[in-house]
Amino acid sequence: MKYCLSSLRYFYMHSARYALAIFLLACINPLLAEDAKYNMTRGVTDISGQVYDLHMIIFYICCAIAAIVFGLMFWSILHHRKAKGATPAQFHGSLKIEIIWTAIPVVILVAMAIPASKTLIAMEDASEADITVLITGSQWKWHYKYLDYPIEFYSLLATPRDAINNQAEKTDLYLRDVDKPLVLPTGKKIRFLVTADDVIHSWWVPAFAVKKDANPGFINETWTKVDKPGIYRGQCAELCGKDHAFMPVVVDVRSPEDFDLWVAQELERQAQEKAAEAARGNMTMDELMAQGQKIYETHCAACHQISGEGLPGVIPALKGSVMATTDIPAHIQIVVNGKAGTAMQAYGKQLTNSELAAVITYERNAWGNNTGELVQAADVAAVKGGE
Amino acid sequence: MSTENSSELGSELDHHQSDDHHAHDHKPHGITRWLFTTNHKDIGTLYLLFSLLMLFTGGILAMMIRAELFQPGLQFVDPHFFNQLTTVHGLVMVFGAVMPAFVGLANWMIPLMIGAPDMALPRMNNWSFWILPFAFTILLSTFFMEGGAPAAGWTFYAPLSTTYSSDSTAFFVFSVHLMGISSIMGAMNVIVTIFNMRAPGMKWMKLPLFVWTWLITAFLLIAVMPVLAGVVTMVLTDKYFGTSFFDAAGGGDPVMFQHIFWFFGHPEVYIMILPAFGIVSSIIPTFARKPLFGYESMVIATASIAFLSFIVWAHHMFTTGMPVAAELFFMYATMLIAVPTGVKVFNWVATMWRGSMTFEVPMMFALAFIVLFTIGGLSGLMLAIVPADFQYHDTYFVVAHFHYVLVTGAVFGIISGVYYWIPKWTGVMYSEKIGQFHFWCSIVSVNMLFFPMHFVGLAGMPRRIPDYALQFADMNAFISIGGLLFGLSQLIFVWMVVRCMRRKGKKASSQVWEGAQGLEWEIPSPAPYHTFQTPPHVK
Numbered sequence: 001m002k003y004c005l006s007s008l009r010y011f012y013m014h015s016a017r018y019a020l021a022i023f024l025l026a027c028i029n030p031l032l033a034e035d036a037k038y039n040m041t042r043g044v045t046d047i048s049g050q051v052y053d054l055h056m057i058i059f060y061i062c063c064a065i066a067a068i069v070f071g072l073m074f075w076s077i078l079h080h081r082k083a084k085g086a087t088p089a090q091f092h093g094s095l096k097i098e099i100i101w102t103a104i105p106v107v108i109l110v111a112m113a114i115p116a117s118k119t120l121i122a123m124e125d126a127s128e129a130d131i132t133v134l135i136t137g138s139q140w141k142w143h144y145k146y147l148d149y150p151i152e153f154y155s156l157l158a159t160p161r162d163a164i165n166n167q168a169e170k171t172d173l174y175l176r177d178v179d180k181p182l183v184l185p186t187g188k189k190i191r192f193l194v195t196a197d198d199v200i201h202s203w204w205v206p207a208f209a210v211k212k213d214a215n216p217g218f219i220n221e222t223w224t225k226v227d228k229p230g231i232y233r234g235q236c237a238e239l240c241g242k243d244h245a246f247m248p249v250v251v252d253v254r255s256p257e258d259f260d261l262w263v264a265q266e267l268e269r270q271a272q273e274k275a276a277e278a279a280r281g282n283m284t285m286d287e288l289m290a291q292g293q294k295i296y297e298t299h300c301a302a303c304h305q306i307s308g309e310g311l312p313g314v315i316p317a318l319k320g321s322v323m324a325t326t327d328i329p330a331h332i333q334i335v336v337n338g339k340a341g342t343a344m345q346a347y348g349k350q351l352t353n354s355e356l357a358a359v360i361t362y363e364r365n366a367w368g369n370n371t372g373e374l375v376q377a378a379d380v381a382a383v384k385g386g387e
Numbered sequence: 388m389s390t391e392n393s394s395e396l397g398s399e400l401d402h403h404q405s406d407d408h409h410a411h412d413h414k415p416h417g418i419t420r421w422l423f424t425t426n427h428k429d430i431g432t433l434y435l436l437f438s439l440l441m442l443f444t445g446g447i448l449a450m451m452i453r454a455e456l457f458q459p460g461l462q463f464v465d466p467h468f469f470n471q472l473t474t475v476h477g478l479v480m481v482f483g484a485v486m487p488a489f490v491g492l493a494n495w496m497i498p499l500m501i502g503a504p505d506m507a508l509p510r511m512n513n514w515s516f517w518i519l520p521f522a523f524t525i526l527l528s529t530f531f532m533e534g535g536a537p538a539a540g541w542t543f544y545a546p547l548s549t550t551y552s553s554d555s556t557a558f559f560v561f562s563v564h565l566m567g568i569s570s571i572m573g574a575m576n577v578i579v580t581i582f583n584m585r586a587p588g589m590k591w592m593k594l595p596l597f598v599w600t601w602l603i604t605a606f607l608l609i610a611v612m613p614v615l616a617g618v619v620t621m622v623l624t625d626k627y628f629g630t631s632f633f634d635a636a637g638g639g640d641p642v643m644f645q646h647i648f649w650f651f652g653h654p655e656v657y658i659m660i661l662p663a664f665g666i667v668s669s670i671i672p673t674f675a676r677k678p679l680f681g682y683e684s685m686v687i688a689t690a691s692i693a694f695l696s697f698i699v700w701a702h703h704m705f706t707t708g709m710p711v712a713a714e715l716f717f718m719y720a721t722m723l724i725a726v727p728t729g730v731k732v733f734n735w736v737a738t739m740w741r742g743s744m745t746f747e748v749p750m751m752f753a754l755a756f757i758v759l760f761t762i763g764g765l766s767g768l769m770l771a772i773v774p775a776d777f778q779y780h781d782t783y784f785v786v787a788h789f790h791y792v793l794v795t796g797a798v799f800g801i802i803s804g805v806y807y808w809i810p811k812w813t814g815v816m817y818s819e820k821i822g823q824f825h826f827w828c829s830i831v832s833v834n835m836l837f838f839p840m841h842f843v844g845l846a847g848m849p850r851r852i853p854d855y856a857l858q859f860a861d862m863n864a865f866i867s868i869g870g871l872l873f874g875l876s877q878l879i880f881v882w883m884v885v886r887c888m889r890r891k892g893k894k895a896s897s898q899v900w901e902g903a904q905g906l907e908w909e910i911p912s913p914a915p916y917h918t919f920q921t922p923p924h925v926k
Contacts, residue, residue, distance in 0.1 A: 014893045038842035038843070038845065038846050039845050040845045040846075051775055054772055054775050055769070058768065058772050059769065062766070065765065066761065066762065069733070070758055072740070073736045073758070074737065076740050077744065077754070080739065080740065080741055082676070082743045082744060083745070086742070086743045086744070088677040088741070088742045089740075089741040089742070090677065091680070091741075092677075092678035092679065092680055092682065093680060093682065093683070098730065101729065101730060102726060102730055105725055105729045109722045109725060113719060113722060116772045116774060116775075120773045120774050121711060123777070124714070144733065163460070166460040170460065170857060174459065174857050175854065175855065175856050178819045192687070194708075198546070199546055200546075202706060202781065204845045204849075209774070210779060211706050211781075212708060213706050213708060215635075215642055216546060216641060217614065217634070217635020217640075218636060218640070218641075218642070218708070220708035221709075234847070235849060237780065237781040237782070238706075238848050239539065239547065239781075239850075239851045240469045240547065241551060242464060242470065244466075244470075244849075245853055246466075249670075257748060266511070311534070312534065313534020313555075314535070314553045324880070341550055357850060384713055
């Protein structure tokens with residue numbers, strides 16, 4: 001009993017120290033596991049592994065510094081307190097000590113700067129690439145263009161708006177999935193040229209340790225070489241307006257054989273689509289409205305809203321607007337070419353003529369805009385040709 | 388440190404003070420006293436109360452942000468409004484809460500610490516305060532305009548803040564100009580006061596560290612606030628007058644915006660921390676009952692940090708695509724800041740070493756400052772490592788980092804200063820029970836709020852998003868609870884302040900704290916309306 005009490009008292013007297021130790025362990029522990037939910041991951045490239053190692057080294061150095069400084073401080077707090085009868089010493093400086101604690105951090109910093117510089121120089125060397133992809137950010141989607149193949153496409157968030165607005169179940173890939181991922185081969189050095197159409201975006205895939213700002217009017221360069229096939233996810237990292245949270249990046253890395261197969265399939269699919277577009281005649285109002293609504297919701301609703309009411313003071317309304325209810329060619333023109341100096345993008349190359357016709361028809365007949373007017377692919381082609 | 392003949396000086400002062408009090412104390416009453424005051428104590432009080440109001444304004448915005456982030460999905464606000472919240476939260480906290488609080492403390496304490504009767508330019512002092520309520524009324528009124536408040540982040544990167552912004556941009560630019568004018572005038576006043584109005588014998592190397600850190604801060608303000616004024620003006624002309632500073636189509640460069648902004652922005656973060664260093668350097672010796680360790684090295688370290696702050700700005704922009712040589716330069720320069728900052732922390736610990744410490748509330752907050760500011764400093768060191776920064780940049784790891792240095796650094800520094808000096812201002816001791824309660828509530832909740840942000844950031848959650856992937860849900864719920872508790876904890880602080888202002892509490896002596904040294908502790912508590920009309924002699 002007596003022993004029990006004294007050990008309890010011992011624990012009580014030292015509880016501050018135990019609590020501190022437990023707290024620190026609890027803080028650091030989740031970080032120790034490499035694939036933990038709460039730490040940077042090692043990633044799948046040589047560079048991302050180096051970055052991870054730098055991160056862990058500097059983290060441990062910081063922990064060691066913190067342990068020493070806070071250790072001394074808490075020791076002092078526990079022992080040099082008036083309540084314990086401590087009398088204050090009167091020393092107030094020592095040149096020797098000042099020099100020591102200036103010099104030691106310098107040595108640690110130099111030791112840290114060397115490997116960091118090496119990795120950085122390697123990361124910035126995008127020369128001798130096997131494949132080049134031009135990445136263009138715009139509000140709020142990514143466009144990928146392979147400079148070595150006649151392939152280019154947009155990549156948009158695949159999560160339905162209903163899930164975001166809590167009207168549908170959120171799946172595991174909530175906000176992390178796109179309609180068309182970027183497809184890359186393993187074992188090849190891929191050079192990314194990164195730019196933007198409107199505001200600044202930032203293309204980030206944590207597993208590659210690649211994050212590069214997409215600046216409108218300028219082209220940035222970065223690279224990666226992935227050894228492990230798989231699907232890697234990231235997202236835009238630079239505030240780019242309203243739907244910044246909703247422009248994920250998905251990269252599907254395949255073996256070189258599978259990649260070649262994908263290229264072949266993609267080219268064939270493109271040819272078929274082109275043929276179908278050419279063969280397509282005039283569509284009925286119902287067809288146009290049904291397709292138009294789908295396109296509107298993926299491409300237009302982020303700004304102009306599902307309701308067509310826009311955002312007062314920021315994005316103009318389409319519902320009841322002059323543009324969407326009067327002159328048809330002017331309406332087509334603005335959708336095809338965008339409006340300079342505003343957030344309105346040019347959709348002429350993002351959508352096919354029949355898709356453009358559908359969405360313009362939809363805008364002219366939805367939300368009580370009932371003009372009853374049909375716009376066909378031929379009308380769009382005429383406006384495009386007339387420029 | 389400042390005076391060694393305290394008892395002799397004290398009695399002489401008391402005599403003068405009581406004379407002053409009866410003969411010259413003709414201050415107007417009611418609202419005109421506060422509108423037209425040129426008294427440094429009144430203006431200091433106004434600044435501090437304004438800053439408290441802004442702390443809660445910015446805090447309410449933060450509560451709305453954390454409410455939205457409590458669960459994945461959009462619950463309370465739409466994404467456009469969310470961006471307005473984060474933007475204005477940042478602007479209000481930086482320009483409305485932290486900076487005016489420091490100017491308030493400077494107004495109150497610098498004349499008392501250097502033995503001056505008032506600030507050197509009292510009318511300008513009045514003006515520099517009264518600009519602020521108008522500036523923030525303009526800024527906050529943008530919430531009620533069509534298109535809403537500015538939404539491009541407190542860093543308002545172009546072209547999101549120019550071509551793609553709402554028309555409240557013009558109001559935002561005007562309010563930032565007003566804040567800048569106010570800050571520059573405040574800084575000029577501090578410099579002129581310290582240069583010209585020190586009491587006889589108050590030599591440079593006898594100045595209390597709070598005065599030194601504020602002097603250096605004032606020079607930083609004068610150097611960089613015009614740069615901010617320049618960059619907001621360029622935003623204005625790009626948006627409304629057809630210039631193309633930041634538009635490649637007209638020969639400009641959006642990245643140039645970031646260079647100019649951060650040339651202001653990095654010294655700005657030291658503007659928000661150096662005076663806190665000064666406060667802590669006053670408090671630690673008092674409660675350790677031991678002189679500050681390494682006074683000269685503290686001054687040199689402060690000046691070095693200020694100098695380095697001008698050559699590290701691009702570490703905020705490593706991902707913008709810079710030449711590798713520039714990245715290396717900014718990495719090395721940034722790492723170098725750890726050296727003088729380290730010297731400061733080591734000096735504080737050495738000051739405590741073999742002291743005779745007591746742990747009243749100012750000391751508790753100062754100790755928390757040292758530990759938590761150092762955590763923020765260490766994560767700053769991690770951020771300096773460029774390859775790792777590519778992963779950390781624009782994630783919650785950065786949010787955690789700058790909230791550690793700004794909330795548990797700057798704001799805790801300010802709070803410890805308020806507890807330290809409020810007996811001198813009001814003449815009554817704050818309630819130690821309420822103060823300790825405030826401290827413990829704050830210290831627990833602030834770490835619940837900001838510590839887990841490191842983890843979600845490392846795991847890949849970007850900042851400035853209203854909605855996030857499901858793997859971040861648990862941590863965000865926890866963070867939001869911490870945020871709510873931290874916000875509520877600050878109501879205890881208000882309770883403490885109100886009690887003191889209503890003179891509820893034990894009467895304070897003139898020295899207030901057993902270990903306190905310096906001129907401000909030799910005048911009566913509360914400090915009379917006019918002090919040091921006859922300059923004291925400092926030996």
